Amino acid sequence: MKNRMPAQPPHPADDVLDHVGYRLKRAHAALRAAMDKALREHGLTVPQYSCLEVLAARPGMSNADLARATFVTRQSMNVVMRGLLDAGLIDRPGTVETGRARPTTLTADGQRLLRAAQESVYAVETRMVRALPGRRLAALIEDLDRVAQALDE
Amino acid sequence: MKNRMPAQPPHPADDVLDHVGYRLKRAHAALRAAMDKALREHGLTVPQYSCLEVLAARPGMSNADLARATFVTRQSMNVVMRGLLDAGLIDRPGTVETGRARPTTLTADGQRLLRAAQESVYAVETRMVRALPGRRLAALIEDLDRVAQALDE
DNA sequence: TCGGGTATGTCAACATTCTGACATGCAACC
DNA sequence: GGTTGCATGTCAGAATGTTGACATACCCGA
Numbered sequence: 001m002k003n004r005m006p007a008q009p010p011h012p013a014d015d016v017l018d019h020v021g022y023r024l025k026r027a028h029a030a031l032r033a034a035m036d037k038a039l040r041e042h043g044l045t046v047p048q049y050s051c052l053e054v055l056a057a058r059p060g061m062s063n064a065d066l067a068r069a070t071f072v073t074r075q076s077m078n079v080v081m082r083g084l085l086d087a088g089l090i091d092r093p094g095t096v097e098t099g100r101a102r103p104t105t106l107t108a109d110g111q112r113l114l115r116a117a118q119e120s121v122y123a124v125e126t127r128m129v130r131a132l133p134g135r136r137l138a139a140l141i142e143d144l145d146r147v148a149q150a151l152d153e
Numbered sequence: 154m155k156n157r158m159p160a161q162p163p164h165p166a167d168d169v170l171d172h173v174g175y176r177l178k179r180a181h182a183a184l185r186a187a188m189d190k191a192l193r194e195h196g197l198t199v200p201q202y203s204c205l206e207v208l209a210a211r212p213g214m215s216n217a218d219l220a221r222a223t224f225v226t227r228q229s230m231n232v233v234m235r236g237l238l239d240a241g242l243i244d245r246p247g248t249v250e251t252g253r254a255r256p257t258t259l260t261a262d263g264q265r266l267l268r269a270a271q272e273s274v275y276a277v278e279t280r281m282v283r284a285l286p287g288r289r290l291a292a293l294i295e296d297l298d299r300v301a302q303a304l305d306e
Numbered sequence: 307t308c309g310g311g312t313a314t315g316t317c318a319a320c321a322t323t324c325t326g327a328c329a330t331g332c333a334a335c336c
Numbered sequence: 337g338g339t340t341g342c343a344t345g346t347c348a349g350a351a352t353g354t355t356g357a358c359a360t361a362c363c364c365g366a
Contacts, residue, residue, distance in 0.1 A: 024177075
C-alpha cells in the first residue's frame, strides 16, 4: 500500500524505519529466510543446523551449552536434540561419571549431513560477504559484537 | 562448559562462531532480549510495539502492510492486531468503500502508550549507538541494508 | 558435615508463529 | 461480460518457542 523508498526515505531522520534496530531486525529476517530455504533441501531446520554446526566446532558440549550458543532456552534445545538423536545425527552417553551434563558429539551421519548442508549455507554467507564493499566485513563484525556486548550488560 | 573468548578465539578463522551470520544472530538476540525487558513494564510485547511504532510512522497501513513491515506473516500480525484492538490501542473501520484492506490508526490511548514505551526503547537504542566508535553508525546501517538486499533476491 | 548457591536435564502448560486453506475483492486482459 | 491473476482477511491445525516448576548434582563456606 505505502511505497517503500529505502534509499531516500521521505521522512525525517527520526523515522523508526531508519533506526539501527529496525535494520538489524531486517537483515536478520533476511538471513533467516535465506538459510531456511537453503536448509530445506537437506531436511534440516535452522535450529537443527545451528546445533550441528556448533557441535562440530566444539565437540562435547552439553545441552545447556548448546542452548546458550544458539540463543534459545535449554528446553527448546532439548526438543531439537531429541529430533537429532532420533535421526541418528548426534550421540550422547546415557550416563556420565560426574555431574549431570552429558557431552554430545556428531555421528558419522551427522558429519556427512552437516558437510552437505554447509555447502548451501556457506553459499548464502558468501552472498552476504560479497555485498559488502571493500574491507568492511571486519568492521561490520566488530560493530555487531560491540552492539551485542552493550546490550547484554 | 567450554570457555568463551570472543576477543581472541583459540580457533581457526573458519570457525562458525566467527562468521557474520552468527554475529548477526547474536546481536539480534541481544536486541530482542533488551527490548523485551524494556517493554515488559509497559505491558507490551516486541511485535505489539513494532506494530504501534510502524503505525505511528505510516498511519493507515493495512494488516498485510504491517506484516511485511515487521517481517511476520499476515496471520501472525492478525493475532497481534486483535490484541491491540481489544486493548483499545488501535482502531480500524469495520467496512471500507473499496477493496478488502482496512486502514488502521492509533487511538489516543495507543499514542500515549507508544510515547511512554518509546522512552524505554530509545534508551536501548542509545546504548547500541553509544557502543559504536566514531562515525561508524552510518556505515553499520548501510552494511546491514546491503546484506538484507543481497539476501532478499 | 551440612546448608546455601548454582547449574543441569526434563516435564508440563502456555504463547507465539507458521503452513495450509478458503472466500472475497480488484484489475487486466480477451 | 467473463475469466484469469493477484492481494487481502481470516479460520484451523501444526510446529516451535517460552515460562514455570521440580529433582538432581556439584561447589563452597560455616
